[in-house]
Amino acid sequence: MPRSLQPRAGGRPHGTPPKYVDLPPDVLEELRRSTRPTAQRDAIARLARAIELLERGDAGAAVSEAVKAKALSSRSSSVREVLGLALYGQGRFQEALKELKAYRRMSGRNDQNHVIADSLRGVGKPREAVPLADEALRDKKVPNEVKAEAVIVAASALADEGRYAEALAFIGRAKTRDDIAEPYTLRLWYVKGDVLERAGRSREAAAEFRKVVRHDQSAFDAAERLANLS
Structure with a gap:
Protein backbone atom coordinates (compact mmCIF):
# COMPACT_ATOMS: atom_id res chain seq x y z
CA MET A 1 0.00 0.00 0.00
CA PRO A 2 1.61 3.31 -0.98
CA ARG A 3 2.31 5.51 2.03
CA SER A 4 0.80 8.51 0.24
CA LEU A 5 -2.60 6.85 0.44
CA GLN A 6 -2.45 5.67 4.04
CA PRO A 7 -4.94 7.24 6.45
CA ARG A 8 -3.31 9.56 8.94
CA ALA A 9 -2.48 8.25 12.38
CA GLY A 10 -4.85 8.80 15.26
CA GLY A 11 -7.96 7.12 13.93
CA ARG A 12 -11.51 8.16 14.70
CA PRO A 13 -14.48 6.73 16.61
CA HIS A 14 -16.22 3.81 14.94
CA GLY A 15 -19.05 4.98 12.72
CA THR A 16 -17.79 8.55 12.41
CA PRO A 17 -17.72 9.66 8.75
CA PRO A 18 -14.15 10.30 7.61
CA LYS A 19 -13.20 13.93 7.06
CA TYR A 20 -11.47 15.28 3.99
CA VAL A 21 -8.18 15.62 5.90
CA ASP A 22 -7.96 11.83 6.14
CA LEU A 23 -6.70 11.75 2.55
CA PRO A 24 -3.67 13.60 1.16
CA PRO A 25 -4.39 16.90 -0.63
CA ASP A 26 -3.39 15.57 -4.05
CA VAL A 27 -5.77 12.61 -3.70
CA LEU A 28 -8.60 14.88 -2.58
CA GLU A 29 -7.98 17.22 -5.49
CA GLU A 30 -7.93 14.32 -7.95
CA LEU A 31 -11.19 12.97 -6.53
CA ARG A 32 -12.89 16.35 -6.74
CA ARG A 33 -11.81 16.80 -10.35
CA SER A 34 -13.11 13.39 -11.38
CA THR A 35 -16.33 13.20 -9.34
CA ARG A 36 -19.59 15.07 -9.76
CA PRO A 37 -20.11 17.54 -6.89
CA THR A 38 -23.10 15.75 -5.38
CA ALA A 39 -21.13 12.50 -5.07
CA GLN A 40 -17.82 13.87 -3.82
CA ARG A 41 -18.40 13.57 -0.09
CA ASP A 42 -19.58 9.97 -0.30
CA ALA A 43 -16.81 8.99 -2.72
CA ILE A 44 -14.18 10.44 -0.39
CA ALA A 45 -15.70 8.64 2.59
CA ARG A 46 -15.81 5.32 0.74
CA LEU A 47 -12.23 5.63 -0.46
CA ALA A 48 -10.94 6.56 3.00
CA ARG A 49 -12.78 3.59 4.48
CA ALA A 50 -11.39 1.23 1.83
CA ILE A 51 -7.85 2.38 2.59
CA GLU A 52 -8.41 1.96 6.32
CA LEU A 53 -9.67 -1.59 5.79
CA LEU A 54 -6.70 -2.42 3.59
CA GLU A 55 -4.37 -1.18 6.30
CA ARG A 56 -6.13 -3.53 8.73
CA GLY A 57 -5.61 -6.44 6.34
CA ASP A 58 -9.29 -6.84 5.47
CA ALA A 59 -9.03 -6.91 1.68
CA GLY A 60 -12.53 -8.33 1.22
CA ALA A 61 -14.23 -5.47 3.04
CA ALA A 62 -11.91 -3.01 1.29
CA VAL A 63 -13.06 -4.34 -2.08
CA SER A 64 -16.67 -3.74 -1.08
CA GLU A 65 -16.00 -0.12 -0.11
CA ALA A 66 -13.80 0.54 -3.14
CA VAL A 67 -16.46 -0.85 -5.49
CA LYS A 68 -18.92 1.64 -4.01
CA ALA A 69 -16.37 4.41 -4.46
CA LYS A 70 -15.89 3.39 -8.09
CA ALA A 71 -19.65 3.55 -8.68
CA LEU A 72 -19.49 7.17 -7.53
CA SER A 73 -16.21 8.07 -9.24
CA SER A 74 -15.16 5.63 -11.95
CA ARG A 75 -12.82 8.21 -13.50
CA SER A 76 -10.75 8.62 -10.33
CA SER A 77 -7.31 7.06 -10.65
CA SER A 78 -7.02 6.92 -6.85
CA VAL A 79 -10.22 4.90 -6.57
CA ARG A 80 -9.12 2.51 -9.31
CA GLU A 81 -5.73 2.10 -7.61
CA VAL A 82 -7.19 1.21 -4.23
CA LEU A 83 -9.74 -1.16 -5.75
CA GLY A 84 -6.95 -2.87 -7.68
CA LEU A 85 -4.81 -3.25 -4.57
CA ALA A 86 -7.74 -4.67 -2.62
CA LEU A 87 -8.51 -7.19 -5.36
CA TYR A 88 -4.83 -8.13 -5.48
CA GLY A 89 -4.94 -8.66 -1.72
CA GLN A 90 -7.72 -11.19 -2.27
CA VAL A 115 1.78 -5.18 -8.32
CA ILE A 116 0.66 -5.33 -11.94
CA ALA A 117 3.69 -7.50 -12.71
CA ASP A 118 2.97 -9.86 -9.82
CA SER A 119 -0.67 -10.09 -10.92
CA LEU A 120 0.56 -11.09 -14.38
CA ARG A 121 2.55 -13.86 -12.71
CA GLY A 122 -0.63 -14.84 -10.91
CA ALA A 133 9.41 -4.11 -13.58
CA ASP A 134 12.15 -2.76 -15.82
CA GLU A 135 10.07 0.35 -16.51
CA ALA A 136 9.62 0.97 -12.78
CA LEU A 137 13.36 0.64 -12.23
CA ARG A 138 14.08 3.28 -14.85
CA ASP A 139 11.55 5.76 -13.47
CA LYS A 140 13.26 8.28 -11.17
CA LYS A 141 9.93 9.11 -9.52
CA VAL A 142 9.41 5.56 -8.23
CA PRO A 143 10.60 5.12 -4.60
CA ASN A 144 13.47 2.74 -3.88
CA GLU A 145 11.24 0.41 -1.88
CA VAL A 146 8.91 0.01 -4.86
CA LYS A 147 11.87 -0.52 -7.17
CA ALA A 148 13.08 -3.29 -4.88
CA GLU A 149 9.66 -4.95 -5.06
CA ALA A 150 9.78 -4.65 -8.85
CA VAL A 151 13.15 -6.41 -8.84
CA ILE A 152 11.76 -9.18 -6.64
CA VAL A 153 8.77 -9.74 -8.92
CA ALA A 154 10.85 -9.73 -12.11
CA ALA A 155 13.46 -12.07 -10.67
CA SER A 156 10.76 -14.44 -9.45
CA ALA A 157 9.07 -14.37 -12.86
CA LEU A 158 12.34 -15.21 -14.59
CA ALA A 159 13.08 -17.97 -12.08
CA ASP A 160 9.60 -19.41 -12.71
CA GLU A 161 10.79 -20.08 -16.25
CA GLY A 162 14.12 -21.53 -15.16
CA ARG A 163 16.01 -18.43 -16.30
CA TYR A 164 18.12 -18.29 -13.16
CA ALA A 165 21.09 -16.35 -14.56
CA GLU A 166 18.77 -13.60 -15.81
CA ALA A 167 16.92 -13.58 -12.50
CA LEU A 168 20.16 -13.10 -10.57
CA ALA A 169 21.25 -10.36 -12.96
CA PHE A 170 17.98 -8.56 -12.33
CA ILE A 171 18.44 -8.83 -8.56
CA GLY A 172 21.91 -7.37 -9.03
CA ARG A 173 20.32 -4.15 -10.24
CA ALA A 174 19.13 -3.46 -6.69
CA LYS A 175 22.07 -2.13 -4.70
CA THR A 176 22.19 -3.19 -1.05
CA ARG A 177 24.67 -3.10 1.82
CA ASP A 178 25.22 -6.06 4.12
CA ASP A 179 25.25 -3.84 7.21
CA ILE A 180 21.96 -2.07 6.46
CA ALA A 181 18.73 -4.03 6.30
CA GLU A 182 15.45 -2.41 5.38
CA PRO A 183 12.44 -4.76 5.22
CA TYR A 184 12.67 -4.81 1.44
CA THR A 185 16.41 -5.54 1.66
CA LEU A 186 15.66 -8.72 3.60
CA ARG A 187 13.21 -9.71 0.89
CA LEU A 188 15.82 -9.11 -1.81
CA TRP A 189 18.36 -11.29 -0.01
CA TYR A 190 15.78 -13.99 0.60
CA VAL A 191 14.67 -14.10 -3.03
CA LYS A 192 18.28 -14.16 -4.19
CA GLY A 193 18.91 -17.10 -1.87
CA ASP A 194 15.83 -18.85 -3.22
CA VAL A 195 16.92 -18.39 -6.83
CA LEU A 196 20.46 -19.54 -6.06
CA GLU A 197 19.16 -22.66 -4.32
CA ARG A 198 16.86 -23.45 -7.23
CA ALA A 199 19.84 -23.02 -9.55
CA GLY A 200 21.79 -25.60 -7.54
CA ARG A 201 24.20 -23.07 -6.02
CA SER A 202 23.67 -24.11 -2.41
CA ARG A 203 26.71 -22.48 -0.83
CA GLU A 204 25.87 -19.07 -2.28
CA ALA A 205 22.22 -19.53 -1.34
CA ALA A 206 23.22 -20.23 2.26
CA ALA A 207 25.22 -17.00 2.33
CA GLU A 208 22.12 -15.01 1.36
CA PHE A 209 19.89 -16.73 3.91
CA ARG A 210 22.60 -16.15 6.52
CA LYS A 211 22.47 -12.40 5.86
CA VAL A 212 18.71 -12.42 6.39
CA VAL A 213 18.98 -14.37 9.64
CA ARG A 214 21.78 -12.16 10.95
CA HIS A 215 19.46 -9.16 10.81
CA ASP A 216 16.18 -10.91 11.67
CA GLN A 217 16.08 -14.54 12.81
CA SER A 218 12.31 -14.72 12.38
CA ALA A 219 12.19 -13.36 8.83
CA PHE A 220 10.33 -15.67 6.45
CA ASP A 221 11.65 -19.24 6.74
CA ALA A 222 15.25 -18.17 6.15
CA ALA A 223 16.56 -19.82 9.33
CA GLU A 224 15.00 -23.15 8.39
CA ARG A 225 16.30 -23.01 4.85
CA LEU A 226 19.75 -22.08 6.09
CA ALA A 227 19.72 -25.06 8.45
CA ASN A 228 18.73 -27.36 5.60
CA LEU A 229 21.65 -26.12 3.53
CA SER A 230 24.22 -26.39 6.33
Missing part, protein backbone atom coordinates in the same frame (compact mmCIF):
# COMPACT_ATOMS: atom_id res chain seq x y z
CA GLY A 91 -5.76 -13.01 -4.97
CA ARG A 92 -8.23 -11.90 -7.65
CA PHE A 93 -5.43 -11.18 -10.08
CA GLN A 94 -7.37 -10.83 -13.32
CA GLU A 95 -9.70 -8.24 -11.81
CA ALA A 96 -6.80 -6.50 -10.11
CA LEU A 97 -5.04 -6.21 -13.46
CA LYS A 98 -8.02 -4.44 -14.99
CA GLU A 99 -8.16 -1.84 -12.21
CA LEU A 100 -4.42 -1.29 -11.84
CA LYS A 101 -3.89 -0.98 -15.57
CA ALA A 102 -6.65 1.64 -15.56
CA TYR A 103 -4.87 3.43 -12.71
CA ARG A 104 -1.60 3.36 -14.63
CA ARG A 105 -3.23 4.68 -17.79
CA MET A 106 -5.20 7.41 -16.01
CA SER A 107 -2.41 8.61 -13.72
CA GLY A 108 0.60 8.08 -15.97
CA ARG A 109 2.46 6.64 -12.99
CA ASN A 110 4.58 3.50 -12.67
CA ASP A 111 4.48 3.15 -8.88
CA GLN A 112 2.17 0.12 -8.99
CA ASN A 113 4.01 -1.65 -11.80
CA HIS A 114 5.33 -4.24 -9.35
CA VAL A 123 -2.52 -15.31 -14.18
CA GLY A 124 0.31 -17.28 -15.76
CA LYS A 125 1.96 -14.52 -17.80
CA PRO A 126 5.41 -14.14 -16.22
CA ARG A 127 7.03 -12.95 -19.46
CA GLU A 128 4.85 -9.83 -19.42
CA ALA A 129 5.91 -9.03 -15.86
CA VAL A 130 9.57 -8.31 -16.57
CA PRO A 131 9.17 -5.25 -18.87
CA LEU A 132 6.87 -3.59 -16.33
Whole structure:
Protein backbone atom coordinates (compact mmCIF):
# COMPACT_ATOMS: atom_id res chain seq x y z
CA MET A 1 0.00 0.00 0.00
CA PRO A 2 1.61 3.31 -0.98
CA ARG A 3 2.31 5.51 2.03
CA SER A 4 0.80 8.51 0.24
CA LEU A 5 -2.60 6.85 0.44
CA GLN A 6 -2.45 5.67 4.04
CA PRO A 7 -4.94 7.24 6.45
CA ARG A 8 -3.31 9.56 8.94
CA ALA A 9 -2.48 8.25 12.38
CA GLY A 10 -4.85 8.80 15.26
CA GLY A 11 -7.96 7.12 13.93
CA ARG A 12 -11.51 8.16 14.70
CA PRO A 13 -14.48 6.73 16.61
CA HIS A 14 -16.22 3.81 14.94
CA GLY A 15 -19.05 4.98 12.72
CA THR A 16 -17.79 8.55 12.41
CA PRO A 17 -17.72 9.66 8.75
CA PRO A 18 -14.15 10.30 7.61
CA LYS A 19 -13.20 13.93 7.06
CA TYR A 20 -11.47 15.28 3.99
CA VAL A 21 -8.18 15.62 5.90
CA ASP A 22 -7.96 11.83 6.14
CA LEU A 23 -6.70 11.75 2.55
CA PRO A 24 -3.67 13.60 1.16
CA PRO A 25 -4.39 16.90 -0.63
CA ASP A 26 -3.39 15.57 -4.05
CA VAL A 27 -5.77 12.61 -3.70
CA LEU A 28 -8.60 14.88 -2.58
CA GLU A 29 -7.98 17.22 -5.49
CA GLU A 30 -7.93 14.32 -7.95
CA LEU A 31 -11.19 12.97 -6.53
CA ARG A 32 -12.89 16.35 -6.74
CA ARG A 33 -11.81 16.80 -10.35
CA SER A 34 -13.11 13.39 -11.38
CA THR A 35 -16.33 13.20 -9.34
CA ARG A 36 -19.59 15.07 -9.76
CA PRO A 37 -20.11 17.54 -6.89
CA THR A 38 -23.10 15.75 -5.38
CA ALA A 39 -21.13 12.50 -5.07
CA GLN A 40 -17.82 13.87 -3.82
CA ARG A 41 -18.40 13.57 -0.09
CA ASP A 42 -19.58 9.97 -0.30
CA ALA A 43 -16.81 8.99 -2.72
CA ILE A 44 -14.18 10.44 -0.39
CA ALA A 45 -15.70 8.64 2.59
CA ARG A 46 -15.81 5.32 0.74
CA LEU A 47 -12.23 5.63 -0.46
CA ALA A 48 -10.94 6.56 3.00
CA ARG A 49 -12.78 3.59 4.48
CA ALA A 50 -11.39 1.23 1.83
CA ILE A 51 -7.85 2.38 2.59
CA GLU A 52 -8.41 1.96 6.32
CA LEU A 53 -9.67 -1.59 5.79
CA LEU A 54 -6.70 -2.42 3.59
CA GLU A 55 -4.37 -1.18 6.30
CA ARG A 56 -6.13 -3.53 8.73
CA GLY A 57 -5.61 -6.44 6.34
CA ASP A 58 -9.29 -6.84 5.47
CA ALA A 59 -9.03 -6.91 1.68
CA GLY A 60 -12.53 -8.33 1.22
CA ALA A 61 -14.23 -5.47 3.04
CA ALA A 62 -11.91 -3.01 1.29
CA VAL A 63 -13.06 -4.34 -2.08
CA SER A 64 -16.67 -3.74 -1.08
CA GLU A 65 -16.00 -0.12 -0.11
CA ALA A 66 -13.80 0.54 -3.14
CA VAL A 67 -16.46 -0.85 -5.49
CA LYS A 68 -18.92 1.64 -4.01
CA ALA A 69 -16.37 4.41 -4.46
CA LYS A 70 -15.89 3.39 -8.09
CA ALA A 71 -19.65 3.55 -8.68
CA LEU A 72 -19.49 7.17 -7.53
CA SER A 73 -16.21 8.07 -9.24
CA SER A 74 -15.16 5.63 -11.95
CA ARG A 75 -12.82 8.21 -13.50
CA SER A 76 -10.75 8.62 -10.33
CA SER A 77 -7.31 7.06 -10.65
CA SER A 78 -7.02 6.92 -6.85
CA VAL A 79 -10.22 4.90 -6.57
CA ARG A 80 -9.12 2.51 -9.31
CA GLU A 81 -5.73 2.10 -7.61
CA VAL A 82 -7.19 1.21 -4.23
CA LEU A 83 -9.74 -1.16 -5.75
CA GLY A 84 -6.95 -2.87 -7.68
CA LEU A 85 -4.81 -3.25 -4.57
CA ALA A 86 -7.74 -4.67 -2.62
CA LEU A 87 -8.51 -7.19 -5.36
CA TYR A 88 -4.83 -8.13 -5.48
CA GLY A 89 -4.94 -8.66 -1.72
CA GLN A 90 -7.72 -11.19 -2.27
CA GLY A 91 -5.76 -13.01 -4.97
CA ARG A 92 -8.23 -11.90 -7.65
CA PHE A 93 -5.43 -11.18 -10.08
CA GLN A 94 -7.37 -10.83 -13.32
CA GLU A 95 -9.70 -8.24 -11.81
CA ALA A 96 -6.80 -6.50 -10.11
CA LEU A 97 -5.04 -6.21 -13.46
CA LYS A 98 -8.02 -4.44 -14.99
CA GLU A 99 -8.16 -1.84 -12.21
CA LEU A 100 -4.42 -1.29 -11.84
CA LYS A 101 -3.89 -0.98 -15.57
CA ALA A 102 -6.65 1.64 -15.56
CA TYR A 103 -4.87 3.43 -12.71
CA ARG A 104 -1.60 3.36 -14.63
CA ARG A 105 -3.23 4.68 -17.79
CA MET A 106 -5.20 7.41 -16.01
CA SER A 107 -2.41 8.61 -13.72
CA GLY A 108 0.60 8.08 -15.97
CA ARG A 109 2.46 6.64 -12.99
CA ASN A 110 4.58 3.50 -12.67
CA ASP A 111 4.48 3.15 -8.88
CA GLN A 112 2.17 0.12 -8.99
CA ASN A 113 4.01 -1.65 -11.80
CA HIS A 114 5.33 -4.24 -9.35
CA VAL A 115 1.78 -5.18 -8.32
CA ILE A 116 0.66 -5.33 -11.94
CA ALA A 117 3.69 -7.50 -12.71
CA ASP A 118 2.97 -9.86 -9.82
CA SER A 119 -0.67 -10.09 -10.92
CA LEU A 120 0.56 -11.09 -14.38
CA ARG A 121 2.55 -13.86 -12.71
CA GLY A 122 -0.63 -14.84 -10.91
CA VAL A 123 -2.52 -15.31 -14.18
CA GLY A 124 0.31 -17.28 -15.76
CA LYS A 125 1.96 -14.52 -17.80
CA PRO A 126 5.41 -14.14 -16.22
CA ARG A 127 7.03 -12.95 -19.46
CA GLU A 128 4.85 -9.83 -19.42
CA ALA A 129 5.91 -9.03 -15.86
CA VAL A 130 9.57 -8.31 -16.57
CA PRO A 131 9.17 -5.25 -18.87
CA LEU A 132 6.87 -3.59 -16.33
CA ALA A 133 9.41 -4.11 -13.58
CA ASP A 134 12.15 -2.76 -15.82
CA GLU A 135 10.07 0.35 -16.51
CA ALA A 136 9.62 0.97 -12.78
CA LEU A 137 13.36 0.64 -12.23
CA ARG A 138 14.08 3.28 -14.85
CA ASP A 139 11.55 5.76 -13.47
CA LYS A 140 13.26 8.28 -11.17
CA LYS A 141 9.93 9.11 -9.52
CA VAL A 142 9.41 5.56 -8.23
CA PRO A 143 10.60 5.12 -4.60
CA ASN A 144 13.47 2.74 -3.88
CA GLU A 145 11.24 0.41 -1.88
CA VAL A 146 8.91 0.01 -4.86
CA LYS A 147 11.87 -0.52 -7.17
CA ALA A 148 13.08 -3.29 -4.88
CA GLU A 149 9.66 -4.95 -5.06
CA ALA A 150 9.78 -4.65 -8.85
CA VAL A 151 13.15 -6.41 -8.84
CA ILE A 152 11.76 -9.18 -6.64
CA VAL A 153 8.77 -9.74 -8.92
CA ALA A 154 10.85 -9.73 -12.11
CA ALA A 155 13.46 -12.07 -10.67
CA SER A 156 10.76 -14.44 -9.45
CA ALA A 157 9.07 -14.37 -12.86
CA LEU A 158 12.34 -15.21 -14.59
CA ALA A 159 13.08 -17.97 -12.08
CA ASP A 160 9.60 -19.41 -12.71
CA GLU A 161 10.79 -20.08 -16.25
CA GLY A 162 14.12 -21.53 -15.16
CA ARG A 163 16.01 -18.43 -16.30
CA TYR A 164 18.12 -18.29 -13.16
CA ALA A 165 21.09 -16.35 -14.56
CA GLU A 166 18.77 -13.60 -15.81
CA ALA A 167 16.92 -13.58 -12.50
CA LEU A 168 20.16 -13.10 -10.57
CA ALA A 169 21.25 -10.36 -12.96
CA PHE A 170 17.98 -8.56 -12.33
CA ILE A 171 18.44 -8.83 -8.56
CA GLY A 172 21.91 -7.37 -9.03
CA ARG A 173 20.32 -4.15 -10.24
CA ALA A 174 19.13 -3.46 -6.69
CA LYS A 175 22.07 -2.13 -4.70
CA THR A 176 22.19 -3.19 -1.05
CA ARG A 177 24.67 -3.10 1.82
CA ASP A 178 25.22 -6.06 4.12
CA ASP A 179 25.25 -3.84 7.21
CA ILE A 180 21.96 -2.07 6.46
CA ALA A 181 18.73 -4.03 6.30
CA GLU A 182 15.45 -2.41 5.38
CA PRO A 183 12.44 -4.76 5.22
CA TYR A 184 12.67 -4.81 1.44
CA THR A 185 16.41 -5.54 1.66
CA LEU A 186 15.66 -8.72 3.60
CA ARG A 187 13.21 -9.71 0.89
CA LEU A 188 15.82 -9.11 -1.81
CA TRP A 189 18.36 -11.29 -0.01
CA TYR A 190 15.78 -13.99 0.60
CA VAL A 191 14.67 -14.10 -3.03
CA LYS A 192 18.28 -14.16 -4.19
CA GLY A 193 18.91 -17.10 -1.87
CA ASP A 194 15.83 -18.85 -3.22
CA VAL A 195 16.92 -18.39 -6.83
CA LEU A 196 20.46 -19.54 -6.06
CA GLU A 197 19.16 -22.66 -4.32
CA ARG A 198 16.86 -23.45 -7.23
CA ALA A 199 19.84 -23.02 -9.55
CA GLY A 200 21.79 -25.60 -7.54
CA ARG A 201 24.20 -23.07 -6.02
CA SER A 202 23.67 -24.11 -2.41
CA ARG A 203 26.71 -22.48 -0.83
CA GLU A 204 25.87 -19.07 -2.28
CA ALA A 205 22.22 -19.53 -1.34
CA ALA A 206 23.22 -20.23 2.26
CA ALA A 207 25.22 -17.00 2.33
CA GLU A 208 22.12 -15.01 1.36
CA PHE A 209 19.89 -16.73 3.91
CA ARG A 210 22.60 -16.15 6.52
CA LYS A 211 22.47 -12.40 5.86
CA VAL A 212 18.71 -12.42 6.39
CA VAL A 213 18.98 -14.37 9.64
CA ARG A 214 21.78 -12.16 10.95
CA HIS A 215 19.46 -9.16 10.81
CA ASP A 216 16.18 -10.91 11.67
CA GLN A 217 16.08 -14.54 12.81
CA SER A 218 12.31 -14.72 12.38
CA ALA A 219 12.19 -13.36 8.83
CA PHE A 220 10.33 -15.67 6.45
CA ASP A 221 11.65 -19.24 6.74
CA ALA A 222 15.25 -18.17 6.15
CA ALA A 223 16.56 -19.82 9.33
CA GLU A 224 15.00 -23.15 8.39
CA ARG A 225 16.30 -23.01 4.85
CA LEU A 226 19.75 -22.08 6.09
CA ALA A 227 19.72 -25.06 8.45
CA ASN A 228 18.73 -27.36 5.60
CA LEU A 229 21.65 -26.12 3.53
CA SER A 230 24.22 -26.39 6.33
